[in-house]
Amino acid sequence: MRLWGRYNDRFLRIIRLMPQYTPKQLANHWRNYLNPKLCNQPLGDHEKGYVIELAQKYRTPKYINWKYVIQDLYVQFGKLRAENQVKNYWNSKNRSNSYDVNDTSLRLPRLHNDTKYRYEFIMEHNYKLKPKFNEPYRMRPY
Secondary structure (H helix, E strand, O other): OOOOOOOOOHHHHHOOOOOOOOHHHHHHHHHHHHOOOEOOOOOOHHHHHHHHHHHHHOEOOOOEOHHHHHHHHHHHHOOEOOHHHHHHHHHHHHOOOOOOOOOHHHOOOOOOOOHHHHHHHHHHOHHHHOOOOOOOOOOOOO
């Protein structure tokens, strides 16, 4: 990054040295983990309130533009935050669970009272009952 950080195609240049990764993977890893300017401390109370305001300000019908949220946080507080850190805070405030408890696809079948059948159904569909994002992010080769 010291050599090519000023170029717009810096991640394309870096994958020539690391061809097992895509430019998108490298950019994501830089934004969230490797940048030495990142502040890894938890968000403060004022920052949390500001994240909520900014997320609503930069919200479109389809998504939130997190790039602008992070830039404004940096200007306001002087701390560069990882995109994942800000998104995780926002999602934790706006979702009590990562799955919908009222979703009918998660309900157990009531075809008969055979407990063995119900247990097998739970084991078969266990992936639906687990919360999302329970493992840390690992950069995988392309």
